[in-house]
Amino acid sequence: MQAEPQAFDRVLSSMCTEPHPAARDAAIRFLATNPGDPATYPAVAALESAAVDTLGEIAGLENPGGYVASGGTEANIQAVRIARERAGRTKRANVVMPESGHFSFQKAADVLGIELRIAPVDDDLRADPAAMAACVDDETALVVGVAGTTEYGRVDPIPELGEIAASADALLHVDAAWGGFLLPFTDHAWNFADAPVDTMAIDPHKMGQAAVPSGGLLAREESLLDALAVDTPYLESTSQATLTGTRSGAGVASAVAAMEALWPDGYRRQHERSQANAEWFAEALLARGYDVVDPELPLVSASVPEPVFYALREEGWRISRTGAGELRVVCMPHVTREMLESFLADLDRLAPRASATVTGDD
Ligand code: 0PR
Secondary structure (H helix, E strand, O other): OOOOOOOOOOEOOOOOOOOOHHHHHHHHHOOOOOOOOOOOOHHHHHHHHHHHHHHHHHOOOOOOEEEEEOOHHHHHHHHHHHHHHHHOOOOOOEEEEEOOOOOHHHHHHHHHOOEEEEEOEOOOOOEOHHHHHHHOOOOEEEEEEEEOOOOOOOEOOHHHHHHHHHHOOOEEEEEOOOHHHOHHHOOOOOOOOOOOOOEEEOOOOOOOOOOOOOEEEEEOOHHHHHOOOEEOOOOOOOEEOOOOOOOOHHHHHHHHHHHHHHOOHHHHHHHHHHHHHHHHHHHHHHHOOOOEEOOOOOEEEEOOOHHHHHHHHHOOOEOEEOOOOOEEEEOOOOOOHHHHHHHHHHHHHHHHHHHHHHHOOO
């Protein structure tokens, strides 16, 4: 095989990034291990409990339950599964989330056969407590808040959502899959210490700079996960609560290595760098007359017209659009000021031409 993975120098839309060098080494060393069978692979099992402990520290939770999942999708599906088990399968359960929630919840609803109720967001693109409360009823098993939305980097009012969940005797899940490694350095109320959060998605393979696949599921109590455990009679270990069976030891080891190298100072410095880049880039787009959603976390969305967007794609920029059609740039660790400058130079060169094509002046 001759193929090489593509470079990151034009990747502006991804929520994954170059792994930290220590995470890369650890992934290679643990490639053949399977934390899905912890009694046979005790070395990686020990690393997994270390990973969960540090994730708990980052998310404000002592003695966390949880495991290193394949990503945010699995963590979100498992959170829905936990809530459904707790509500009792005979009950027709529903999950309430803001429209800014990730599409993995649609997969969860589909696989688990529960109803997903989607509440509109407020003018600032955050979950609107009144709209969320209006969707909740006796059969609500789970209320979902997002701490760092995929499209706009918004942080929902997690304490208010906690009150709504409690009033319906439902669980509260926070999807911090992307934001979880940034938010400790902000003054947002997002974590287990701020609100009665029951479960959380927090992914080392996004802002945590671990190798893919490395997601995180945290639970306030280990017993929440026990509800998912099935017997595994022919393994050395006797039960399994994860969704997947064989799992990536590389993901687990790289998560530990990345967090050992970066928590907390390295992540703090990265947050400062990424946030400064996002604010600088947002200003630069504003100065050019585009509407920009202010980046409360390092993710910039701006109203760049479709022809310009596609012209930039033709130049090799890996960019994506929000559901509403805005350009979306995620300031991940590999996104440097030089990359953004080079992107803006292309934008300045292409925008007049692309708009001229649209208006027919050319
Ligand atoms: N929750 C949130 C808030 C997310 O942003 C994402 C992924 C997930 C859950 C699901 O996580 P996994 O993809 O790890 O299962 N958000 C991006 C997306 O799906 C992820 C992404 C990653 C996009 C790499 C592009 C890319 O190149 O759009």
